[in-house]
Amino acid sequence: MKINEIQSSIGRLKKENDICILAHSYQSQDIIETADFTGDSYALSMKAKEVKEKTIILCGVRFMAETVKIISPRKKVILSDPNALCPMAEQIDAQLLTELKKRYPGYTVAAYINTSAETKALCDVCVTSSSAVRIIKNIKNNNILFVPDCNLGDWIKKQVPSKNIVTVSGGCPTHLRMTVSDVNAARNEHPGALLLVHPECRPDVTSKADFAGSTSAIMKYAENSNEKEFIIGTENSITEHLRFACPDKKFYPLSKECVCHNMRLTDLAELYECVKGLAGEEIVMSDDLIRAAKRP
Ligand code: 13P
Ligand code: SF4
DSSP, X not given: OOHHHHHHHHHHHHHHTTEEEEEETTSOHHHHHHOSEXXXXXXXXXXXXXXXXXXXXXXXXXXXXXXXXXXXXXXXEEESOTTOOOTTGGGOOHHHHHHHHHHSTTOEEEEESSSOHHHHTTOSEEEOTTTHHHHHHTOSOSEEEEESOHHHHHHHHHHOTTSXXXXXSOOOTTGGGOOHXXXXXXXXXXXXXXXXXXXXXXXXXXXXXXXXXXXXXXXXXXXXXXXXXXXXXXXXXXXXXXXXXXXXSEEEESOTTOOOTTTTSOOHHHHHHHHTTSSSEEOOOOHHHHHHHHOO
């Protein structure tokens, strides 16, 4: 079958089977065009509240499908590829967080949304890259333990210097592949281009950027800017999507290595199997876990 034939079959089956497809922006262009809604982690979480269909297929990684289930527990939620994990979300589990909490008594524990439901259940607040600064600013406690991304934590610290934010080492292996040498090389090659990065990048990369923000914020910034050339410092799918969205502008990846292999696991043919009910994994969680993870 050709791409457009699979896309129209998915469109037909979605309606017949009362399915809504949510796709994170790091998914491939053919999936993005087939989905009912696309965006960053914050946008997907908000959308999960409004979905009318009985079944939601989440094209992305496991913590995103878990988040949809936490927000819409009565829906059947399917993760498009059972092996699609976020390695950063795996860096902290309930046992490690329990130990950290003992080491930092009295601290408010803020978790990045890139965490498992079990980890969220032990946290006070949950943030995304779009909401982190606003939420952390509004926490009454000055002492905050932020897990698991020390790079995002560092970016938040710089914008909320009044808070004592403790981070743990870790981070996104995809964004960590981009270095200052990549920045220097890209700036030399494209001297007129603006550098837009995700705050999951190393602090020395983020500090050299013209703009740092979530995937949706990067896309919005490039789409609304009067500038014509951009170096994109996040997963390379965003460079591709921007080339489709703004054909009159030029987009260059900061590094050819910035590929999230977990996000790449789902392809259009697998999504087609999912809408037929032949692939994907249903997210199942106890009511107690859903309740505890929903609180933050
Ligand atoms: P956002 O989609 O919230 O920008 O986060 C990027 C990411 O790493 C998703 O896993
Ligand atoms: Fe996780 Fe990084 Fe991949 Fe996002 S890009 S899913 S944070 S490994």
